[in-house]
Amino acid sequence: MDAPRYEPYRDVAAEPFRWRLGLRPLDLRDWLEVDEHRAADLARKRAVMAEHPHTAFRVLPDVETESAEVLAAVVEHLAEHHPDVDLAREREAVRSLHPLDAAGRLVQEDLVIMVERGGRLICGGGSVCFPNRWDLPSKVGRSMAEIHAPVPGLNDALGEPVDQVLARLAPGRAYWRLGWGILDTDELYQPLDGTAPARPAAAAPIDHHLRVERETLRRFPGCVLFTIRTHLTPLATRSVDIAALSAALDAMPDDVAQYKELDRVGPAIAAWLREP
Ligand code: HEM
Numbered sequence: 001m002d003a004p005r006y007e008p009y010r011d012v013a014a015e016p017f018r019w020r021l022g023l024r025p026l027d028l029r030d031w032l033e034v035d036e037h038r039a040a041d042l043a044r045k046r047a048v049m050a051e052h053p054h055t056a057f058r059v060l061p062d063v064e065t066e067s068a069e070v071l072a073a074v075v076e077h078l079a080e081h082h083p084d085v086d087l088a089r090e091r092e093a094v095r096s097l098h099p100l101d102a103a104g105r106l107v108q109e110d111l112v113i114m115v116e117r118g119g120r121l122i123c124g125g126g127s128v129c130f131p132n133r134w135d136l137p138s139k140v141g142r143s144m145a146e147i148h149a150p151v152p153g154l155n156d157a158l159g160e161p162v163d164q165v166l167a168r169l170a171p172g173r174a175y176w177r178l179g180w181g182i183l184d185t186d187e188l189y190q191p192l193d194g195t196a197p198a199r200p201a202a203a204a205p206i207d208h209h210l211r212v213e214r215e216t217l218r219r220f221p222g223c224v225l226f227t228i229r230t231h232l233t234p235l236a237t238r239s240v241d242i243a244a245l246s247a248a249l250d251a252m253p254d255d256v257a258q259y260k261e262l263d264r265v266g267p268a269i270a271a272w273l274r275e276p
Contacts, residue, residue, distance in 0.1 A: 002237040006212045008178035009248035010241050017251045019157040023165065026174040026216055032074070032107050033214065033229050034082045041108040041130075041188075048129040048189050049105070055191050057101050058137045059125025066115055066124060066223035067100035073220065074103045100127055109216075109227040112136075114144070114166065121166055123147060124223060130188035130230045132181050132211055133261065137193075152255035165217070166224055174218040181211045181260050182269060186232050205265065205272035208235045210245070235269065246270040 012020070048056050059067065078085050087106075094102035104111050104127025115124035122143055128136040139147045144162055148154045165175070183190065184203035190196050200207060210233040218225050233240060249262065249270040257263040 002233055003239040004210060004212060004233040005231055006178050006214060007241050007244065008180050008212060010244040013241075013244040013247035013251070015251070017253055017256065019151075019154050021158060021161055021165065022177040023175040023217070024177065026176040026218070028077075028172075028174055028218075029081060031174065031216060031218065032077055032081075032109060032227070034078075034085065034108070038085075038108055042105065044188060045105055045129040049101070052189070052191075052195050055135070055137065055193055055195050056129045056189075057098070057104070057125075057127050058140045059098060059100055060115070060117075060140060063113060063115055063124040063223075064099065066113055066220065067098060067103070069220045069222055070111065070113065070225050071099040071103040073218075073225075074106055078106065100125060103127065104129070107227075109229045112139075112226040112228070114224040114226065115222065121163075121224070128228075130228070131191050132183070132213065132230065133190050133192055135192050150259065152253075152259050169217060169219040169224055171219045171221060174216055176214060176216045179213040179215060181213075182208050182235070182262060182266075183211060184208050184265070186234065188230055188232070203265070205269040206236050208265070208269060209233065210235060210240055235273070238273075240273075242273045246273040249273075 075087065075091065078087055090106055094105050097105070100111060100113065110126065110128040110130055112126035112128065113124040114121050120143055122141055123139045125140050126136050134150070144166065145155050145159050148159070148162070184207055185199045186209045187197050212231045214229045214231065216227045249266045252262065252266060254263060257266050
């Protein structure tokens with residue numbers, strides 16, 4: 001059960017570091033993931049929303065229509081592909097909420113929409129209970145390049161291709177990609193605004209958790225929806241591809257390691273992984 005479902009560092013471990021689009025066509029039947037963590041993830045989302053509604057949910061004032069498209073698609077997908085979900089009861093529980101908030105509480109994924117305003121594609125808002133060290137409120141109203149600005153070298157390497165992918169994304173077509181990080185906690189709620197629960201003062205490599213993000217991109221008539229599902233694996237299980245993960249840590253440039261909060265602990269994790 002603890003083996004990671006996705007191991008993105010595997011594809012790249014043998015090469016020098018570079019940012020990559022890594023987009024693969026997505027069969028829409030696999031759009032949203034439902035697994036054994038669903039009840040716990042949705043309960044955690046409700047708790048995060050009760051405690052931190054202004055960190056985890058933020059929208060522009062005029063994105064109701066686009067959000068309703070997303071909610072309708074989420075409901076349709078769950079009804080069609082996950083009949084075990086008690087949709088009638090779950091929909092009733094979110095009936096009075098903003099449609100993007102409602103959609104976010106029905107799925108394990110975090111949801112972010114990009115909308116066209118003034119000829120630009122900007123972030124229209126999101127329901128993000130499980131951010132990996134970033135803040136949703138600072139992204140709302142921003143362009144793709146502005147959103148990615150804190151990521152060292154990303155816009156130089158991929159700014160144009162990312163904009164092109166988003167501009168050309170056709171309705172009914174979708175893509176997915178993977179991202180990853182390592183943190184010293186299994187707490188999914190990790191914003192940067194100081195509201196995340198305290199983390200251990202001095203965590204050893206064995207106390208760290210791999211976070212793999214399965215992200216999807218899908219075009220709707222009025223918006224592009226970006227979903228982020230975070231999968232956690234404790235490194236203590238040693239169930240990751242040890243050679244690949246330690247090689248990927250070795251290959252990470254200093255600025256990227258710093259961005260991922262791995263500048264100090266990354267080499268220690270790589271060394272610990274390699275211990276017999
Ligand atoms: C083709 C599309 C995209 C690519 C290749 C891409 C790539 C990346 C990469 C490499 C990172 C750094 C974190 C990591 O290593 O996983 C990142 C961070 C991020 N991406 Fe994307 N991304 C894409 C689309 C999007 C979209 C559509 C959104 C929607 C808003 C988005 C929002 C973010 C945010 C919020 C962060 C964190 C930034 C921060 O730390 O402040 N990305 N992205």
